[in-house]
Amino acid sequence: MAKYLYKLGRWVVNHNKKVIGGTLGILIITAIVALSMGPDFSDEMSIPDTESAEAGKIMEREFQASNEPALGTINLVLKAPKGQTLESSEVKDAINKTIDKIKEDKSVVSIATPAELGNYNETKQIGYAIVTYDVPAAKVTEKSKEIILESIEGARNDGVQTELAGTVAFSELEIGGITEVIGVVIAYAILALTFASFLAAGMPIITAVIGLGIGILTILVGTNYFDIPSFALALAAMLGLAVGIDYALFIMSRFRQELAKGYSVQEAIAIANGTAGSAVVFAGITVIIALLGLGVAEIPFLTMMGISAAVCVLCAILIAVIFVPAILAVFGHKIGPSRKNKFLARLTSKRNNKESNKWGSFVTKRPWTVTILGILLLVVVSIPFFHMQLGLPDNGTKSDETTERRAYDLLSEAYGPGYHSSLVVLAEADENEEIQARINKVIEELGDLPNVKSVSPPIPGKSGNVFMISITPNTGPNDIETNELVHSIRELSDKNNEQVELYVTGATAVNIDISEKLNDAVPLFASLIVGFAFVLLVLVFRSILVPLKAVLGFLLSLLATLGFVVFVIQDGNFNSLFGFPTASPILAFLPVIVIGILFGLAMDYEVFLVSRMREEFTHSKDAHKAILAGIKESGGVVTAAGLIMIAVFTGFMLAPDPIIKSMGFALTFGIIFDAFVVRMAIVPAVMTLMGKAAWYLPNWLDKILPNIDVEGTSIQKEIDESMAINKKKNSLRMKEEQVSE
Template sequence: MARFLYKLGLFASRNRKKVLFGSIGVLILVVSLGLGMGVHLNGEMNIPGTKSEEAMEVLKEEFSQGPERGTIQVIFKAPEGQTLESESAQNLIAESLESISQDPEIESVVSPYEGGTISFTREIGYAVITYKNEATKVTEASKEHVLEIVEQVRSKGMQAELGGTVEFSALEIGGASEIIGIIAAFMILAITFTSLLAAGLPILTAVIGLGIGVMSVIIASNFVEMASFSLILAIMLGLAVGIDYGLFIISRFRQNLVEGKGVEESIAHANATAGSAVIFAGLTVIIALAGLSVTGIPFITIMGIAGAFTVLIAVLVSVIVVPALLGMAGERIRPKAKAASAERLQKDHEQSNSWGRFITKYPLPIALAGILLLGAISLPALHMQTGLPDFGSKSTETTERRGYDLIADGFGPGMNGPLAIIIKADGTNDVQAAFAKVAKELGELPNVAMAMPPIPNASGDVAMVTILPGTDPKDEKTTDLVHLIREKAVEFKEKDQVEVMVTGSTAVNIDISEKLNEALPKFAALIVGLALILLMMVFRSILVPIKAVLGYLLTLTATLGLVVFVVQDGHFAELFNIPAAGPVLNFLPILTAGILFGLAMDYEVFLVSRMREEFSHTGNAKGAVLSGLKNSGTVVTAAGLIMIAVFASFIFVEDTMIKSMGLALSFGILFDAFIVRLTIVPAVMTLMGRTAWYLPKWLGRILPNIDVEGESITKNFEEKRKSVIQ
């Protein structure tokens, strides 16, 4: 691989204009196609085959009145000291609903008075507006029409908010967060390279790769059902790894210049060495993300593939376009020479820095301190509760959140997540009596605020009972109620010959969360096994891969612990602008496990491969640790800071899902890069000494030899230089 990348680097540098303009041409092509075809992110987050999904299919089959249509709840609250039964309130509501009904997209409008949807205190009520099309196809003009009328109602002294299936606070894709991340990355690169030109190159290549990758995902969304979060994940990953991979190759190029190599040789050598590490590191990220398909969960699989493809593009751009740009920049990004002094020259020749000397002097207490710190941060993960955010998770500045709160105040918290119970007759003689008996017993279960009378279908052999839990949809007691109903379903089947199923958005979300939680250990075991095999091939060692995997597991548990501490328990919620404490996003643990695995292996490869290179030359284990920290520590530090800056920029967006993902990944990188890789790993490597690099001979013969650091290229270069000197 190193030889191929060496030749590729030479080709790209010698044909730099063709390579650069070719990549820009590809970017223009995919952007044109993407903008022309448009974004179609309408995939649902569901899991076929769950109990709630099966019940939902029965519900649609037996009670559906045609295609599913978008609905809006317009929630009204009477002014202080008044009720909705006053003449002024009735007139205002009637006028507003009449105006709304003028929209040709609307099929029907049912007022609170017609539908009987007024609270016991008569202060809160809601109207139901049904569109002719499904929720995702309601036009922006129609939404604006509703919002305008709602504002008119508010201006007349009555509170009016919105709910339902039609989204008014849409998910933001692209914008200020990406720009903030890019600016922060540029500043870090400028400080690292002390050169604005050198700092700009990784940004440029990352933007090219990001544009090609993200626009390709947008094009794919026209052919594959894809949730909006797939594109967000692709943007976050493509930007972060694109900058980091460019950083690694450019850093090695500048180092080669300092060592006396020519520009072309420096480019080719950097592509062969750092480029090999980039390909291996990118491959681990791609495999981890593509490995999400083993969960058997469609929307998670699509997310993983979208992210993996964007990373693949970032890798290709790094090893093809970066050498071309380096060929254009040439000597202009050579590190500036500093004034020589005996002290500085001595310091430069030392194969260590102050941090490396500190760690190798006190390896045991440092390793224990790092492990105990991450262990303590991991503790909250023991009581992690997962779920999908709903309107109750949004900011109080959104109309959906205010509407959610009004519904809870007027009708009870369970009204925001009713359970639909499907009862199917199965050989019983008196069907209606069996339906009534089941409904009565369900209404007597703990935490049931209300059970509606059974509503039979047209044939009379299936009935639906709506149950309002006494608690919020995200509350654990609501989850317990769903499980209790399913336990009672077994009794109903035996005693009453009826089949009872539970569905509704709350039950669906519960099933999705539990299915994802079941898949997490299997996925983690898969990628841990993969890591052991891959790292064993790279480092030709048994203990180094085991240490790397244990470090990854520490990173993962600490990340989940911090997310639970902040998102679920509500600590520092104001600092991170989290509107309300609630369950952890249900697909966040498994996505975080995959992404952090790939990124953790990135840092492991870039840091420890340098240690292995030094050890193979000198046989000095402690010296290898010191050399690795000195030569790769700065680059890993800059790469970690860039990743943190990019991911952290997504913490302060409004959407709760994006916010929690940004929080998890930014702190995950913080823990892995700075506590695990730059602290615990060198301390443990020092403690292990030469045994860290032990590999049985029989295993060494089986494992393929992956030349990640380009040792063969380095050897050839040294031989050529000696022959020239002679």
Template sequence: MAKLLYRLGFWSASNRVKVILGSIAILLISAIVALSMGPKLHEGTTIPGLESIKTMEQMYQEFPSIVDNSGKIQLVMKSLTDETLSSDTTKQLIGAQLEEVAKDPAVTAVVSPYDNHSVSADGKIGYATISYNTPGSDVTETSKERVLDVAGILRDAGLQAELTGSGYVKMEIGGVTEGIGVLIALLVLTVAFGSVLTGILPILTAVIGLGTGVMLIIIGSNFFDTPSFALSLASMIGLAVGIDYALFIISRYRQQLAEGYERKEAIAIANGTAGSAVVFAGITVIIGLAGMSVIGIPFLTAMGLAAALCIFVAVLIAIFMVPAILEAMGGLIKAKSKKSSKGSTRNKKNETRGNLWGSFVTGRPWLAVILGVALLGTIAIPFFNMETGTMDDAQKSPELTERRAYDLMTEAYGVGYHSPLVILAETDGGQDAAANLSGALEQLRTYPNIGTIAPAVPGPSGKISLINVIPATGPADNKTVDLVKQIRSQAAEIESQNHVKLKVTGSTAVNIDISQKLNEALPEFCIIIVGLAFVLLVMVFRSILVPIKAVLGFILSLGATLGFITFVIQDGHLQNVFHFNGQAPILNFLPIMVVGILFGLAMDYEVFLVSRMREEFKKSGDAKKSVLAGIHHSGGVVTAAGLIMISVFTGFMLAEDPNIRVMSFALLFGVLFDAFVVRMLIVPGVMTLLGKSAWYLPKWLDRLLPNLDVEGEEVMKAVEKKQLRLVRDPKTNLSTELLK
């Protein structure tokens, strides 16, 4: 693979104009196609086959009128004066403004708080529902502005007016906050390269790759069921790794220039060495993301494949376009500063100063390992109490109108209003059916945590009735989960006593079932990922102990990540520091997502750091010296790569949507723990303690394993041989001969 990438790097550099224009053309074509087709994204997270999903399908068959995919906006109002919403003056004001909203051609129905009987017991709060002729995601900005204008008029008249609903609130797909993360990444790159111009290159190529990947996802959403947050996740990961991959190749290119190689030769070598590591790193991330499909949950599969597509494009951009741009920039990209190699005292001091961290870790390996393990182990403790669920507007900023609408509804109808349950009651339709149903309802009312139970609504068949239940607790409360479990566990007894079959569905029950299914799938997914990581690393490093150490480090960083987000998000600590707006369960698909993504990123850092150690060990046979060399040559790049990841995720953390914020928060600290504690502290310490035994591999296994040559060792051997030929025969063209 390394030789192939070497040739590819030389070809891209030689055909720089074609490669650059071709890459831009692909981006523009995909953008034109994507924008003409438009995104077909949804915000659902359902899993076919769940009990609640099957019950919901049965409910839709019996009550087809319930199926309504039209977008809706709820205009929630509260009287801030002595008057109630039912006073004549307020009634006339609200009625007149709702008539204005109804004039919108996109509006199909407007139901006032007086018609839907939503006015609260004290008469202060109620809401109107506005229905549109399109799905919520397609409600136009013009329609929203019309409702916002009405809300402004109501506020001026002494009412609090807030908006929520599928027609108004949508998950963010992108925004200006990501730019902040990119600016921080540019600062990191500028410091790492010592040049603003050089620092811009990784961001430029990453943006082109991300743009192409996102456009392809939008096109794909027209053919495949794609959740909207899949695009957000793909954007986060694609941008971060795109910058990192370009960073690795450009850093190696500057090193080769410093070694005295001609520009095209340096580009080709960088693509053959660092490019090999980039390809392997990209493959591991893609495997981790695509591995989410083995769980058999459609929305997770879509998320993983969408993000994997962005990673694939980022790898292609790195190995095709980066070499072309490096050649196009000519002498503007300078070699890495290198002191005289004559062994001066000053040079030796500079080398020592540049590897102080390596000297500390290798000089006190036990301290480094114990300190790192103790730190991450302590942070991981809250993980054992982690509870998963969904997030809603309660976790949004109070500055947003949808959060204020949520609070008004909680004030008016109780927190259980946001966690409704729907019970499908099936009888035999006989003469005693009504009495049996009444008996079942009476038994339901005896259960703890029941708020209100609406009268049963009979269906056309006469055998199935619909019962709406409002719990006394919210959707994130364990008591709501317990209520669903109790209804299901007592269903057999109720059927035996009252001859009524009870089944629970509704959005709350569906979310509970999804969370349970994801929790059950997590251990299996972890075993698959950890096993895969071990096999891949055995092939890469041709060692047994190094992969074991890498896998244990991954498990440690994963535990710390999940523990820390539990500590902050679920337990409510440090929320002011990270600007979260309330306690919530951990997003149900987050643990699996973190496992898949963190696996790939952890292997990235492991490969870039330890491969350099292996390269040095094969030359010198000195284990400690190889650890020092790995930290000296790759430690700075891994540090910069980690900081870039953190910068990008920080930008996404500034988004308003709580789902995106929590995802980016988890990935931010996942990278922080893995790159800076595991890879830069624990790994060098363990490698020092293991010594030469770290590189042991049975001979029979060595013969069976394929030689992946991630370090580009074969390329460097070939280059050295050609250099010797060049000395003997000045007419030899080194680059041309290598290409042959």
């Protein structure tokens, strides 16, 4: 791999203008295509082959008049001022004015008032009107939304609290807001500190943004052909930006090191591409494989999330090994060799020998202390993981600054938390004279189940032997009791299988099935990832203990990450500090996402840190010296890369959307635990304890394993031989010139 990337680097240097122009051309063409087609996201989150999905098919067949999507609706949730009701004359006048104004929108088909719907709560202080449009929810225009927002202001000014719920979204998921910009600004400051150059600091960000732009635009085009959820774009943007900056940082850092050794700009670029570029490609491929591995769960929306993020990572790799060398060919002479920043110089100041720095000396002199404290910290943080509860976000998890959250709270106040967790039960029976009696018996049994607030009368379907029954629980959609009720209904179906078969569906049942399916997929996915990591690292490092240490460290950082996520998000500790409006279950697909992404990033840091140790051990056979050299040469870069990741992910953590916020939060602390506690502390400490045994590999295994030259040893030999030949030629030429004189 190193030889090919070395040759690619030389070719790019010689054709740098064509490469830069071609890359920008691809970006422009992709943008034109994406803008002309427009995005078409799908937020369908059902899972095939689950009971709720099967029930959904029966419901569509029996009760849906056509295959056309349902029309968009907005619920105007209304609360009368204190001391009044929705039937008070002043309140009714305010509501009627609002409704009359909304009717001016020609796309509104109908408006049903609370009085017509009869949905007042017991005190008649809260109710809701339903606005129906002539198009599906996704097609409702921004102009129609503006009319709604302007109309309800009149009711609010008259003292009637008016909030919005329904299928039409008002708090849209946004990418590229001010919080993400803050993350990029912090990343720039870290790069400026690392390179001690504003020009050099800007280059990784610019190249990463170009790669991210191509990736995001490609995903937008793909939404027209595949069912890609909107939040997949957030994950792809988050990951693509972070790895894009990191990969450019790794190559630029190696380029500056080679310049410092006396190589020309052209040769330094080629060497950096062959060495650091090899590590970038290898690390990036592991991230891509981990993301594609999300398909193991056989959940369509999760698979598309993995593919979307993998597209952005692939773009980041290609930009790093093709576009970055071209940029270095143009500006390389202006950014290196490195100028030392005073802070960085103190951080990496040398002590007794040239191979050491302060942190390396500290860790290798106290390996037992560092190992025990590091492992103890991660184990303690991991404890909350063992009571993790999965769920999916709803309006109740949004910020109370959004109208959807306020509407959610009003509806809970009016009708109880079970209003939001309504279950749809389909009762299917064989056609005979006793069918109605059996259905009545089932309704009676359903009403006797624990946690049932009410059971609606059965509605017959087209065939006459399928009946739809609505059940309202006493608890909310993410409560354990609601989950248990769904299972109780299904168990009741098993008991009465010969008479009536019951299917449970509805948004709450679908969410429960998704959470359970994802929960079941976590052990299999984690096992595949750990096994894959071990085999891959054995190939790279040609060792047994180093890969074993790496995967055990990954498991520790993973458990600590999920434990801390549960501690904050689910248990509600410090949730206001991190901007979470309320305690809530963990996002159902978050553990799988964290496993995939954290694995890839952990392998990034492992490869960049330990490959330098192996390179030194190969030459010196001194295990202690190899550890110090790895920390000295790669530790600073890994530290900077980890801080950049944290900065980018923190920017997404500050976003208002609960899905983006929880992903950003988990990945932020995942990097803190893995990069700084595991890779920069536990790894060198454990390797110090293992000594030369860390690099042991049986001879028979060494012979059959392919040689993956991540460190670029092969090209260094070629370079050394080439330099020796050039020196001889130069010396002979000088002698000839002296003789001729």
